[in-house]
Amino acid sequence: MKTIAKAKAHGKIILVGEHSVVFGGPAIAIPIRTRSVNVTVELSDEASTLHTDIFTGRLENIPNSLTGVHTLIKHLIQTLSLQSKNFKVIITSDIPMNRGMGSSAAVSVAIIRAFYELVELKITPLLLREHAFISESIHHNSPSGLDVETVIGNSPIFFIRDEVLRHFDVKTKAFLVIGDTGITGSTSEAVVHFKSELKKIGYQAKLDRLKVIASNSYDSLINNRVEVLGGLMNEAHEILREFGVSNYKLDDFVKVALANGALGAKLTGSGMGGCMIALCRNKSDAENVSQSLKLAGATEVVVTRLEDSNE
Numbered sequence: 001m002k003t004i005a006k007a008k009a010h011g012k013i014i015l016v017g018e019h020s021v022v023f024g025g026p027a028i029a030i031p032i033r034t035r036s037v038n039v040t041v042e043l044s045d046e047a048s049t050l051h052t053d054i055f056t057g058r059l060e061n062i063p064n065s066l067t068g069v070h071t072l073i074k075h076l077i078q079t080l081s082l083q084s085k086n087f088k089v090i091i092t093s094d095i096p097m098n099r100g101m102g103s104s105a106a107v108s109v110a111i112i113r114a115f116y117e118l119v120e121l122k123i124t125p126l127l128l129r130e131h132a133f134i135s136e137s138i139h140h141n142s143p144s145g146l147d148v149e150t151v152i153g154n155s156p157i158f159f160i161r162d163e164v165l166r167h168f169d170v171k172t173k174a175f176l177v178i179g180d181t182g183i184t185g186s187t188s189e190a191v192v193h194f195k196s197e198l199k200k201i202g203y204q205a206k207l208d209r210l211k212v213i214a215s216n217s218y219d220s221l222i223n224n225r226v227e228v229l230g231g232l233m234n235e236a237h238e239i240l241r242e243f244g245v246s247n248y249k250l251d252d253f254v255k256v257a258l259a260n261g262a263l264g265a266k267l268t269g270s271g272m273g274g275c276m277i278a279l280c281r282n283k284s285d286a287e288n289v290s291q292s293l294k295l296a297g298a299t300e301v302v303v304t305r306l307e308d309s310n311e
């Protein structure tokens with residue numbers, strides 16, 4: 001067993017299929033390798049402590065907002081028979097929290113990798129998924145597994161819950177612009193809200209349309225039909241807005257991005273805050289959109305070439 005171990009995990013963006021993926025629809029997600037979580041786990045002679053931007057202190061005093069992290073650490077300590085040891089767990093991250101960029105999944109995956117590194121055990125993707133499920137189910141009780149899968153992998157994925165996990169490479173010169181509203185969204189709240197909306201007349205048909213949009217988006221993406229993909233993203237945003245998981249700022253960012261040359265734009269992740277993504281034909285369009293989002297109040301803007309998400 002080592003005395004100190006370090007591990008990391010990158011962020012992610014859902015291109016299309018959020019929410020409908022919980023109900024068995026397809027989804028496309030891409031890794032964002034320029035954003036990551038780093039975790040250090042160190043043996044300690046004193047009581048076990050956690051060190052993060054939002055909390056530093058003893059494990060037993062962890063606030064409710066970090067219950068997932070706490071539960072996961074306790075679970076790992078038990079699974080790896082480490083009850084007699086104490087740890088200093090340090091988490092640093094440049095993935096904004098609760099903004100649809102996969103921070104919670106990345107924190108979970110990096111913690112699991114660091115503990116396994118500490119005890120010098122190899123971790124399989126299957127075990128990673130199983131452990132990550134422990135903390136992810138605290139964010140909402142029926143996670144599709146999409147976030148964890150994208151954070152574990154190193155290339156874009158086409159995903160259908162419990163059925164399909166296909167890694168693929170994108171072949172397009174298109175760019176994505178990610179605009180952060182700075183507003184935190186709660187995944188569990190958004191998922192519960194989406195589900196309750198399904199009881200309304202006509203909303204099952206909207207959910208079915210979201211599933212078709214995601215499937216058609218995959219075809220458009222692999223065939224580099226970016227105009228078609230942009231149109232599908234716009235339609236997905238409109239339906240997600242009708243479900244009430246957008247907000248005024250996400251809607252505003254979508255309008256700003258489209259008015260400044262984006263081919264399509266939508267919220268990404270669970271919504272009710274978080275980030276908007278805009279698809280742009282090339283780098284100069286992406287830079288225009290990026291500038292306009294900053295002027296519209298984006299707290300952060302990330303510009304990424306879609307091909308950079310390939311392995």
Ligand code: MEV
Pocket residue numbers: 014017018019020021022100142143144145146147187191269270
């Ligand atoms: C959250 O990033 C994505 C959702 O589809 C929930 C899930 O897939 O579990 C909203």
